[in-house]
Amino acid sequence: MPLPVGHALAGIGLQRVWRGLFFRKGWHDALFCVLLANLPDADFLPGLLLGRPNLYHHGVFHSLGAALAVALLAAGLFRLAGRRAVPARRRLWPMAAAAFLILSSHLLLDCFAVDHVPPFGLPLLWPVSGRYFIASRPIFLDVTRSADAGDFFISILSRHNLAAALREAALVGGAAFCLALWRAWRDRRRPPPPG
Numbered sequence: 001m002p003l004p005v006g007h008a009l010a011g012i013g014l015q016r017v018w019r020g021l022f023f024r025k026g027w028h029d030a031l032f033c034v035l036l037a038n039l040p041d042a043d044f045l046p047g048l049l050l051g052r053p054n055l056y057h058h059g060v061f062h063s064l065g066a067a068l069a070v071a072l073l074a075a076g077l078f079r080l081a082g083r084r085a086v087p088a089r090r091r092l093w094p095m096a097a098a099a100f101l102i103l104s105s106h107l108l109l110d111c112f113a114v115d116h117v118p119p120f121g122l123p124l125l126w127p128v129s130g131r132y133f134i135a136s137r138p139i140f141l142d143v144t145r146s147a148d149a150g151d152f153f154i155s156i157l158s159r160h161n162l163a164a165a166l167r168e169a170a171l172v173g174g175a176a177f178c179l180a181l182w183r184a185w186r187d188r189r190r191p192p193p194p195g
């Protein structure tokens with residue numbers, strides 16, 4: 001699994017593509033996309049409460065089925081929300097599609113990371129299949145961490161994980177930068193609004 005820095009950069013990169021889809025304020029929109037991109041790792045929380053952080057990690061919450069359910073739920077809540085912070089042009093399916101792709105970016109990065117903790121990989125096709133998938137040629141390093149809740153967070157602060165974070169920042173940050181450039185180029189080519 002990549003660190004939150006890699007997932008956050010993926011979320012920011014994708015936010016540049018659908019800028020302003022969820023919130024009017026740019027930083028609200030970016031923050032929401034960062035949260036979505038990291039959301040599957042919330043499956044650490046029940047295990048942390050039970051003293052074994054890895055207990056439910058890389059379970060069904062790391063699947064395309066869960067991503068689809070969460071994306072539809074999030075888009076439905078936005079559609080219902082009458083808050084002024086939400087763009088007036090909010091539409092269910094574009095928001096659901098964007099949320100699904102942002103959540104799926106998490107699964108994609110996780111699939112391309114070294115995994116030394118069983119079960120290796122992700123149950124990508126749950127609930128259709130419980131089979132675990134992982135790339136045969138990983139791009140990202142594994143994240144070393146304690147299996148005990150007591151020293152879980154402190155164990156993440158290691159030289160190995162710093163190297164993992166730097167690799168994620170270079171690769172995912174580079175891809176996010178390219179997406180931002182593409183969006184800026186597309187905006188420049190778009191004709192100005194009439195009037």
Ligand SMILES: [Zn+2]
Pocket residue numbers: 001040041062106110
């Ligand atoms: Zn993950």
